[in-house]
Amino acid sequence: MKLSWQVLQELEQKYGECFYLLDISKFKDNYCQLLDCFRSIYPNTNIGYSYKTNYIPKICQSVYELGGYAEVVSQMEYDLAKSIGVPPSRIIFNGPLKYDRDLERAVLANSIVNLDSLQEVKTIVELAKRLPEQTISVGLRCNFDIGTDRISRFGLDVENDGLDAIFKQFKELGNCQVIGLHCHFTTEQRSLESYALRAKKIIELNDRYFPDLPPKFIDVGGGYFGHMEDNLRQQFPFDIPTYREYAEVIATQFSQRFGRDVGPELIIEPGVALVANVMKFVGKIVGLKTIRSRHLALLTGSIHTVKPSKQLPLTIYKNELDSYRIESNIPIDLVGYTCMEHDCLYPEYPNAVGVGDYTVFDNVGAYSIVFKPPFIWPSPPIVSYDATLDTYTLARRQETSQDVFATYQL
Ligand SMILES: Cc1ncc(COP(=O)(O)O)c(C=O)c1O
Structure with a gap:
């Protein structure tokens, strides 16, 4: 320009x-660069673009054309994805407030729905009981300690046996399955150490709950820094990681644990990193x-x-x-x-x-x-x-x- x-x-x-x-070519460049960094280490990686960060339909359309998921956190954003032609199976539905009707509709339409609370688990259990012929598949947003001062309010507490009970209940139902594990934490420094820890901890959860076969996906969320000009970068009192560095600390752990070509789909949910x-x-x-x-x-x-x-x-x-x-x-x-x-x-x-x-x-x-x-x-x-x-x-x-x-x- x-x-x-x-x-x-x-x-x-x-x-x-x-x-x-808006420079849409720059957005596409960012998208491809970030994805390439991850895929060069762990090929089965995909991007779920965080709509809330900037939901200009033109941007969201490019994400779909580039093969990415729509990561949405409300019915409003879900509706936007649908209205620009994103099929439900390419929508990841996150967020703390999902009304029962929206949650059920998204699950039945085959979207990736990451449950955020025991209340949402209850809704899914009731749905599974109502539709015994139907297999109900969901992801679980997991909340574990990554050393932040404030305890995050999102997701399910993995440290108080909460997940054990959910897996047990789903198994007993017979038609309900967990197809993915998800986490997302917002930290000020967006540091490499914290991403290394997230990846480590979510892989440990994988090993605990999926000892034989990994789930379909593991989603490590968003929160990465993007490219910025020197005069902006210099205002931060810490180093700003690059796309490649983020990929190295996350994707490397996936390829080490699962091998380069056969592991679960690794999903990342960048917003800022692609659009700022x-x-x-x-x-x-x-x-x-x-x-x-x-x-x-x-x-x-x-x-x-x-x-x-x-x-x-x-x-x-x-x-x-x-x-x-x-x-x-x-x-x-x-x-x-x-x-x-x-x-x-x-x-x-x-x-x-x-x-x-x-x-x-x-x-x-x-x-x-x-x-x-x-x-x-x-x-x-x-x-x-x-x-x-x-x-x-x-x-x-x-x-x-x-x-x-x-x-x-x-
Ligand atoms: C679940 C989830 N994924 C992804 C993001 C995107 O974060 P960022 O724009 O910082 O990359 C957010 C932001 O809060 C989020 O809540």
């Missing part, structure tokens, strides 16, 4: 004063002011549109027409459109800026659009860039006031 002030101005004329830019660096946010500087010693530039975006957890990489494209500029040695706060004092997208930007400049924030693909509230302004459009054709098309139109208020009684 070759951006310049002129290109951005043309895009502005078509799509409005702020918009996201495939979106940019473009906002325009529309106002400048100085209040006592503070210089401010107002943008057509907000912290709600970019969701920064670190200082996002920023490129400013200078207005090529004559414009009002602040040329000063005093840093400028680039602030957002909301009425909140803390809405600052870039504190103390060190260089000169002017009205009509475009600010392009990078690395805004993960947990941004899915978390954008209808606070003060509707959501900006998403423009998708096709690198092969060098064209821009709309992936989501600008939200309107009518969209925002459509569900209220007026």
